[in-house]
Amino acid sequence: MSETVSGDIQQTMESMGERARAASRxxxxxxxxxxDRALRTMAERIEQRGEALLAENRRDLEAGERAGLDQALLDRLAFTPERLAAMAEGLRQIAALPDPVGAISDLNYRPSGIQVGRMRVPLGVVGIIYESRPNVTVDAAGLCLKSGNAAILRGGSEAFHSNRVLAECIREGLEGAGLPADAVQVVGTTDRAAVGALLRMQTYVDVIVPRGGKGLIARVSEESRIPVIKHLDGVCHVYIDDRAQLDKAVAVTVNAKTQRYGTCNTLETLLVAEGIAPRALKALAPAFAEKGVELRGCARTRAFLPEIAEATEADWGAEYLAPILAIRVVPDLDAAIEHIHTYGSGHTDAILTEDYGRARRFLREVDSSSVMVNASTRFADGFEYGLGAEIGISTDKLHARGPVGLEGLTTLKFIVLGDGHVRG
Amino acid sequence: MSETVSGDIQQTMESMGERARAASRxxxxxxxxxxDRALRTMAERIEQRGEALLAENRRDLEAGERAGLDQALLDRLAFTPERLAAMAEGLRQIAALPDPVGAISDLNYRPSGIQVGRMRVPLGVVGIIYESRPNVTVDAAGLCLKSGNAAILRGGSEAFHSNRVLAECIREGLEGAGLPADAVQVVGTTDRAAVGALLRMQTYVDVIVPRGGKGLIARVSEESRIPVIKHLDGVCHVYIDDRAQLDKAVAVTVNAKTQRYGTCNTLETLLVAEGIAPRALKALAPAFAEKGVELRGCARTRAFLPEIAEATEADWGAEYLAPILAIRVVPDLDAAIEHIHTYGSGHTDAILTEDYGRARRFLREVDSSSVMVNASTRFADGFEYGLGAEIGISTDKLHARGPVGLEGLTTLKFIVLGDGHVRG
Structure with a gap:
């Protein structure tokens, strides 16, 4: 862990970058x-230092209360014994994942006689910029370490004291395993200029991963001269085709909306084929009423459910993250896909149908990071997909799309094996 | 092909972007x-219109001479019957490559009962900005089309008339196969503001590929708000280990430097282990003298070859693209890797050795897009690697690293198949 004493942020950050690059080698x-030994030692240290972590976290919480942070932010900031145990468990799970680094694939002989293949290798140095939730410090450190990357972590100023103790646990894990302490550096200053400096250190940093609110993501995307893996909006759709089976459609739609409201893979707009709309809406309305979900519908939806509010243009494309659902009746699959491409965010979209051809078309034609048939959008998640922990869900198209686990923190280089081969 | 009549470049470009997005769907x-039919028709059209292409190209060449373009630039600009035949043949080769789009991999059942896999899909809209060589128009159009992407091509103003006829051939190929003409649009204005507009159309363009000199790449990297797949420098190294076999080492080193001087995978700095330096340098010096290659060496190199010039700091890291070679004697493998990481550009680096452990270490530890054992750096090429045509060689780490073929113009989305599955 590095701390700034001098006011020269730029120089401090450059020095961190230089050490990160050296550690990354x-x-x-x-x-x-x-x-894996380092990861397990980190987990032990977090367990052993539970008291200190709770005490330092209390300092952050008290400062946050004084500064008038809202309750949701304070909740995310707070440690509990359960949350500390979950952090330690997360590190042990990462230790148990297969190591992606060095795997060689597609090694084939070419007509020239050389063998050409690809080797999975770390990206190098990963810069992670995040807000409030100090557990990101531990998750990110663990994922970067296992994927062979050095990490520079810049947490929110409101978690300053919590992150300091976590950084000590991480350093002790690294050193205990004979790995360089600079492999994971936590920016020790709360000066926002540190973020600006980090975003321009192309020489030392290979990728930036911002995790936080839309303001943070927008700032990082605009300012960064380094490639960014980012998550923008999660405006997820379910399309109930007129060949859907009604009971499955109701179960999946209700789960996609109500299993959790605040997550990026939660359903936000429901599209219903007009052929099934009367039956589907009649079955869905009481189910949503029971859960306290506010429905907002297009004119055709309101023809069946006159009691609900009218959806305006702003509702299409809204990421409510709340018990609100926009509903639109559409003529057919083409109109549904068109709506998704116009208003969606390319995150996760599902079709509910028993029709083979329509399922096949939806899978190919919908341009989103996760495309589903007869399954809840809530499954879009690194653990559910079998990736293990995730560093985020990318809504970008390049490099990593969808949940980003260890593989997304690596890249492939070409390897060539010859025996004195020359090009003719 | 679109042409600008009004002076409103911004609006023209936005309209091209909108049409490209629609065509990409x-x-x-x-x-x-x-x-494939479209690709083969384009090839036929280029053959049929040979006369017109040569005539329009002559207009570009005459304008270029009047404008005082240097001979190398005019050479790259010039069409010959052979070059036209090569363009047509290139399109037929792309038609013969397997279609990457829609391939599903890793489709597995998860404990929840859903199946999760990945589908290879196009990126969407690719913007390509290039200089002088009009054959890029055809290669880029072909690769984008086969990989299912719409393309916006912005060639150099010096190739304006040549590109116009090529654009007609491309459009006729698309229309003949029932594909939208807007799938490949060639920017019809030579106004440089068009490039600025293109680099900021995040809504319509998914990736920018610049092809040209360092000035162009630097401008595009700095200005673009869209992810860029780019090629920076090709400072390639060969390291002759003291366990190299001398005859192979000489053959590979001479090939890597002299097979072609102007290519990015050409050897620029030779590193020689001190244990083999006397013998290796003695064998190499006459071979390079015969080819007219100027040698520049470090002090220890000059102890064996006193007649050659002294290499200065600027020679390490120089991309000569010329018959010049920098030579440095290093103590061992560690020093060689250190030199490559300090001065290299992460393009292509090779070790020449018969030692198993050192070959293994070099392959894992050297952080370059292509890492080779006992083979000439000149093999770093899409055709030699079996990718088919390439749109460029990426020195970036994210998304595409090394030669970029059809796969580099695609991405993977997750697909999920269920039967009414909900998350618990």
Whole structure:
């Protein structure tokens, strides 16, 4: 963990970058055993220092209350014994995942006689900029370490004291396994200029991962001269086709909306084929009423459910993250896909149908990071997909799309094996 | 092909972007047969219009001479019957490549009962900005089309008339196969503001590929708000280990430097282990002298070859693209890797050795897009690697690294198949 004493933020950040680059070379060739030992030691340290973590976290919470942070923010900031246990468990799960680094694939002989293949390798140095939730410090450190990357972590100023103790646990894990302490550096200043400096250190940082609210993501995307893996909006759709089976459609739609309201893979706009709209809406309305979900519908929806509010243009494309659902009746699959491409955010969209051809078309034609048939959008998640922990869900198209786990923090280089081969 | 009549570049570009996005939806679901028919028709049209292409190209060449373009630029600009035949052949080769779009991989059942897999899909709209060489118009159009992407091509103003006729051939190919003409649009204005507008159309363009000199790449990287796949420098190294076999080492080193001087995968700095330096340098010096290659060496190199010039700091890291070679004697493998990481550009680096452990270490530890053992750096090429045509060689780490073929113009989305599954 680095702390700024001088006011020269730029120089401090450059020095962190230089040390991160040097550490990344060592980490890239570190063996799996050492990395896993470091992860397990970090988990032990977090458990052993529970008291100190809770005490330092209390300092952050008190400062946050004095500064007038809202309750949701304070909730995200707060440690509990359960949350500390979950952090330690998360690190052990990362240790148990297969090491992606060094895997060689597609090694084939070419007509020239050389063998050409690809080797999975770390990206190098990952810069992570995040807000409030200090558990990101631990998750991000663990994922970067296992994928062989050095990390520069810049948490929110409101979690300053909590992050300090976590950084100590991380450093002790690294050193205990004989890995460089600079492999995970936590920015020790709360000066916002540190973020600006980080975003322009192309020489030392290979990718930036922002995690937080839309303001943070927008700032990072605009300012960064380094490639960014980011999550924008989660405006997820379910389309109930007129060949959907009604009971499944109701179950999946209600789950997609109500299993959790605040997550990015929660359903926000429901599209219903007009052929099934009378039956589907009649079955859905009481189910949503029971859960306290406010419905907002297009004119055709309101022909069946006159009691609900009218949806305006702003409702299409809204990410409510709340018990509100926009509903639109559409003529057919084409109109549904058109709506999704016009108003969606390319996150997760599902069709509910028993029709083979329509399922096949939806899968191919909808341009989103996750496209589903007869399943709840809530499944769009690194653990559910079998990736293990995720560093985020990317709504970008390049490099990593959808849940980003260890693989998204690596890249492929070409390897060529010859025996004195020259090009003719 | 679009042409600007009004002076409102911004609006013209936005309109092209909007049409490209619409065309990309159709292209993404186009079947392989239609795309291949379009490619073969384009090839026929180029052959049929040979006279017109040569005549329009002559107009560009005459304008270029009047404008005082240097001979190298005019050479790259010039069409010959052979070059036209090569363009047509290139399109037929792309038609013969397997279609990457829609391929599903890793489709597995998860404990929840859903199946999760990944589908290869087009990026969407690709913007390509290039200089002088009009054959890029044809290569880029072909690769984008086969990979299911719409393309906006912005060639150099010096190739204006040549590109116009090529654009007609491309459009006729698209229309003949029932594909939208807007799938490949060639920017019809030579106004540089068009590039600025293109680089900020995040809504319509998914990736920018610049192809040209360092000035162009630098401008595009700095200005673009859209992800860029780019090629920076090609400072390639060969390291002759003291366990190299001398005859192979000489053959590979001479090939890597002299097979072609102007390419990005050409050897620029030779590193020689001190244990083999006397023998290796003695064997190499006459071979390079015969080819007219100027050698510049470090002090230890000059102890063996006193007649050559002294290499200065500027020689390490120089991309000569010329018959010049920098030579440095290093103590061992560690020093060689350190030199490559300090001065290299992450393009292509090779070790020459018969030592198993050192080959293994070099492959894992050198952080470049292509890492080779006992093979010439000149093999770093899409055709040699079996990718088919390439749109460029990326020195970036994210998304595409090394030669970028059809796969680099696609991405993976997650697909989920269920039967009414909900998340618990």
């Amino acid at each position: 060592i980490l890239a060739r570190a063996d799996t055993g050492a990395k | 159709i292209l993404a679901r186009a079947d392989t047969g239609a795309k």
